[in-house]
Amino acid sequence: MDFTEKTLESTSIFEGKIIKLRVERVALPDGREGSREIVEHRGAVAMVALDEEGDIILVRQYRKALEQTTLEIPAGTLEDCEDPLACARRELEEEIKMKAARWEKLLDYYSAPGFCNEILHLYLARDLSASFAEADEDEFLEIVKLPLATAYKYIFEGKIVDGKSIIGIQHAFWALRGESR
């Protein structure tokens, strides 16, 4: 069955630093018309960063959209046309002042496909060493180190409530159990 919704008219509502918003009038599969509100985002990277002890490095930061601080894996928004792995390396240095010698792609996913095109590129970053990169001017955060098993438990205790962190930690926890590091 072809469910494609053809765009009849597209109206740009907003162009910001992080997102754009447009509204589209579309032709539905049965010939009627519908409307779609679409948030455009350049995409982002996030990484499960594990040190030699098997601890995961997390960041606590204030999220204005939630009016609360959250505990998340390090992450950042892609610059225009930036390679995702290059962005991940940059963000790891800017956010937690670490470099990783070993990078593995975990998966790519869409955070909210019902209304937003944001794609998340998730990595596993290991063999960490200190870096001396400059921090982002606009970022205020606290670095938190936890055993990976504790971070996994935090998901079910409501202490980690961010989607990309949950996916990355779930994946790393099950993929690495029993692996000797």
Next chain:
Amino acid sequence: MDFTEKTLESTSIFEGKIIKLRVERVALPDGREGSREIVEHRGAVAMVALDEEGDIILVRQYRKALEQTTLEIPAGTLEDCEDPLACARRELEEEIKMKAARWEKLLDYYSAPGFCNEILHLYLARDLSASFAEADEDEFLEIVKLPLATAYKYIFEGKIVDGKSIIGIQHAFWALRGESR
């Protein structure tokens, strides 16, 4: 450390059916000013629906934001002030024409806390039986039944790319392995 960003000015940009958008001028922790683009969403529910054979019921639908069809767990947006479990029961009937006798809360999470306040309430729905509810007028979808282990594999093959589906399937796959149904 207090990272709270106090709102200095809030400007409403858009009010739609699914989302609202506002831009806030905020006071950063160091006293400088910043700007935050915030997408408001009423929140949503989604459910891992498993039948007696341990198969998961998924829906394939067109996502205009991605310009492609996706395979996702059944889900829907909360009506104003709606109880999440009541919404989950309603959406399960509307989307896959099933009722579930057994509901368990899996977890709540935020899909994109960097710019959006959407919360997702995730459930496990079991003991399914046919229902005869009316479908949503505006929804065109195909119902897909798969072994849970196949759906889990699809995550790593890039065939399931939706965040809520990945979190729900990961969770159900590991929580239920070995459980006799």
